[in-house]
Amino acid sequence: MLLSAEGLARRFGYRSIFKNIGFSLNSGDALVLVGPNGAGKTTLLRVLAGLLRPSAGEVKRNVSVGLVSHNSMLYDALTAEENMRFAARLHGTVSNGRIETLLDRLGMLRWRDERVGTFSRGMTQRLAIARALLGSPKVLLLDEPLSGLDDPGTEVVREVIVEHMAGDGGLIVVTHQFERLSAVATHVGYLVGGGLQGPSTMDGLSADSVMQRYRSLLADG
Amino acid sequence: MASFMRVVTAIVAKDLLVEWRTKTAIVASLVFAILVLAILYFARDPTEVSSFAVAPGALWVTFTFAAMVGMNRAFFLERENRALDGMLLTDISRSAIFVGKMTANLLFVFMVELITIPLFVLFFNVSVLARLPALLLVVAMATLAFVAVGTLLSSMVVRTRFAELMLPVLLLPFLIPPIVGAVQITARLLHDRPLTEMMGWLKLLGSFDIAFVTLAILLYEVTLDE
Numbered sequence: 001m002l003l004s005a006e007g008l009a010r011r012f013g014y015r016s017i018f019k020n021i022g023f024s025l026n027s028g029d030a031l032v033l034v035g036p037n038g039a040g041k042t043t044l045l046r047v048l049a050g051l052l053r054p055s056a057g058e059v060k061r062n063v064s065v066g067l068v069s070h071n072s073m074l075y076d077a078l079t080a081e082e083n084m085r086f087a088a089r090l091h092g093t094v095s096n097g098r099i100e101t102l103l104d105r106l107g108m109l110r111w112r113d114e115r116v117g118t119f120s121r122g123m124t125q126r127l128a129i130a131r132a133l134l135g136s137p138k139v140l141l142l143d144e145p146l147s148g149l150d151d152p153g154t155e156v157v158r159e160v161i162v163e164h165m166a167g168d169g170g171l172i173v174v175t176h177q178f179e180r181l182s183a184v185a186t187h188v189g190y191l192v193g194g195g196l197q198g199p200s201t202m203d204g205l206s207a208d209s210v211m212q213r214y215r216s217l218l219a220d221g
Numbered sequence: 222m223a224s225f226m227r228v229v230t231a232i233v234a235k236d237l238l239v240e241w242r243t244k245t246a247i248v249a250s251l252v253f254a255i256l257v258l259a260i261l262y263f264a265r266d267p268t269e270v271s272s273f274a275v276a277p278g279a280l281w282v283t284f285t286f287a288a289m290v291g292m293n294r295a296f297f298l299e300r301e302n303r304a305l306d307g308m309l310l311t312d313i314s315r316s317a318i319f320v321g322k323m324t325a326n327l328l329f330v331f332m333v334e335l336i337t338i339p340l341f342v343l344f345f346n347v348s349v350l351a352r353l354p355a356l357l358l359v360v361a362m363a364t365l366a367f368v369a370v371g372t373l374l375s376s377m378v379v380r381t382r383f384a385e386l387m388l389p390v391l392l393l394p395f396l397i398p399p400i401v402g403a404v405q406i407t408a409r410l411l412h413d414r415p416l417t418e419m420m421g422w423l424k425l426l427g428s429f430d431i432a433f434v435t436l437a438i439l440l441y442e443v444t445l446d447e
Contacts, residue, residue, distance in 0.1 A: 051306055073307030077242045089231035090311045092224055135311060
């Protein structure tokens with residue numbers, strides 16, 4: 001098991017974001033979480049990444065995680081390569097070759113000397129994904145990873161996800177665009193009403209049936 | 222220890238590179254320093270008040286406020302795009318992050334101070350050349366104390382609204398003891414008083430350095446909790 005959550009809850013002041021969330025993630029699992037705005041998807045990822053303490057429950061993990069969130073975690077005044085080198089120095093064991101490989105894999109090599117502040121949303125997103133992969137994390141936590149990406153960019157990110165899964169990694173993705181990630185999902189969960197429905201396996205489920213279930217859960221309130 | 226130093230040097234190099242590229246804080250701090258020196262110079266009636274009487278206070282008021290302008294940006298840089306999260310995800314020591322940010326601030330403030338000292342000499346017509354090593358020692362000791370607290374408070378207020386206003390309000394009360402010590406020593410230096418006269422104040426400054434740096438490093442992790 002790569003990661004597990006038990007009885008997880010998070011509040012901000014008196015406002016409960018979610019409660020009693022439990023699941024486990026094994027090698028090769030790709031859990032896609034769908035939920036409406038404000039359901040706590042981003043907060044859940046931040047708790048799983050260890051950036052926020054849960055108000056109750058606990059997260060157990062013995063492996064490193066990489067996170068791609070709405071915020072790129074990059075410095076606008078630095079170039080793509082400088083951002084990667086800084087992150088590599090923090091990790092301590094990353095070679096120059098790996099930086100180059102990741103920039104190339106995400107299609108960012110030709111912009112390596114350009115400052116991040118000049119990048120489009122899609123380019124920044126690609127670089128943020130490269131940065132998240134730098135420490136070779138076993139678990140990838142992705143928050144709307146395809147936002148701002150064009151079709152070729154979407155395809156590259158899908159391929160990167162598949163490669164990560166092939167290396168016995170685990171994946172948790174939160175998204176509104178389930179259809180675009182259904183091909184890589186092995187499990188799906190619905191974050192609605194402050195709780196998690198599922199996760200259930202994708203065996204025999206189509207993207208349409210997942211979205212149908214999601215809409216009915218939303219309608220039930 | 223090697224990994225601690227690796228993280229510290231990486232953060233210092235990154236912060237200085239960003240400042241070199243943007244030059245926002247250094248320009249703001251220096252403009253502020255020149256303005257303060259000019260105002261204090263013209264506020265004095267030279268027929269009634271000697272420049273030696275106001276120079277030590279003027280120097281430290283200038284240093285303090287110019288440094289505060291720069292320190293405000295220390296964690297704003299990390300708030301932009303939530304870059305601090307990127308550091309926290311890498312299992313590195315939280316203390317190393319703090320020491321890195323503090324060292325970068327220290328170098329930045331020293332740079333502002335080193336540029337300000339000749340301007341101070343020019344405005345107030347005081348000779349510091351003979352006592353320059355001693356003056357630089359005092360500057361280094363007092364700066365370390367207020368940069369340690371300033372960096373800690375900057376990390377706390379960065380998530381609040383009106384952070385630019387909050388930092389001076391919270392920081393100034395902590396600065397009173399080291400700044401009083403620094404002003405007292407500077408006054409004696411400018412009057413060519415013997416070093417023995419200043420030993421008490423120097424020990425006090427040293428104590429503040431040890432206390433402020435230790436407490437700031439210990440408390441930094443608490444400021445990371447949301």
